[in-house]
Amino acid sequence: MDRRELAAFLRSRRERITPAEAGLPAGPRRRTPGLRREEAAHLAFISTEYYTRLEQARGPRPSREVLTGLARALRLSDAERDHLHHLAGAPPGPPPGPAREVRQSILDLLGRLPHAAAIVTSAMFEVLAWNELAAALMEDFSAVPRRERNLVRRVFLGPRPGGRRLYGVSDAGAFARVSARRLRAAAARYPDDPEMAGLVEELLDGSEEFARLWAAHDVSPEPTLRKTFAHPLVGPVTVNCDVLDITDRDQQVVLYTAAPGSPSEEALRLLSVIGTQRMDALR
Template identity: 45%
Template structure:
């Protein structure tokens, strides 16, 4: 798959960001006092990866050259990339097919109804660009103003970075926001031709100084489950466990459910209730 010009520049910037975070000591090179840039020099990285320094420089400059999977694996090893960063590198280098761009999210009535069935637990269904496709009342209460936008679809990323209330709700706002931005970059790398990602990233750069600062760092993450502290409107800070489920028909759509990790979980009595039974 040929790389587009913007994708070649993104590849070069990603490699440069990862090269600058590796110290000579980490790869067994002698440390010298006279270093004008952080991390490894291009020549040092090329030597460690077993490739030409000139060729690597062209790659980092975004020139129209193609790196083999063997070369990418060698670079990834020297740069100590984790598996998500390796996948991101391969996509930027054109070794994974770009997903088809789409302007709308296909949403079935059955999928839209799921968050409503999960009340009183906060739950929402988000699309690939973090547009909120469906949510329940508990999510409305926990995430104020998340779904009040009238000029565009409600969006979780815009809410976190551009809604003032988010900084109060997310007790650990900075690490949560940084992680969300890293997950957005990973998804944007899968859809380089999708204009929705470009519009969202432009909005963040225009409205958030943090997004402008963090985006050039090229962090990537995959969507995952975990824990976070959220400020409940009545109860104050609560430690929530959240679980993410990907829809089988549309894997970029994700159902996220929040459970109070301090509350006991009780299983339903067998036969007491059913949903969609036959």
């Protein structure tokens, strides 16, 4: 355990976080940047005295539970989390769960793709980010609760408006197979994540199809190169499907593009004009 380096690292990470970023009120004028020690301790579920001793290089070696709390409270990246564990003399185990924060450069990229519907998904198939065309093609993800943005939950458990499964895509069955395989591999990468375990349990209890696919223990995905969305306003939209891996976040950028000059390209252009301006009022 390198107490001095650990103390300096904790202090540097604490000072870079604003109260607003941590969901705390700014309060009266602050004499130091970032969070106060008592605020960081509160967010990490440890005592202020213990946290203060760590920052003063006087504390005992933190347990893995304490390190997990510190990493969460200080909003550490995966690399910073690993560094924290090494400084504490406790080599890091697997990440506690899939990353949900999308890099700003990726968010900027989505906005620069006006002719492609693009989303970012986590290792659990949660839609983390999207551009306007993706919201028009699939659904306005900003208008639904977080749990309903999970594509694997949606393909196996619904809802199915008008009998359409997973936005009426032509390959819903193939996506179900691929998602079950990729979810099994992800569950092995995040064995201690309660959210991952809860999702798998929910799917096993609620879908015989998922239970059958899960029991096969397959983990090799099948690439999907083309699919058709049965859109309620503009009709069938056939798109190429390309997936770009964000390896350091265990995330994927999914791009849907139509062949140039095709009716589907015209449909996407129309959707880019219609947008998500309450499509249910237009149906």
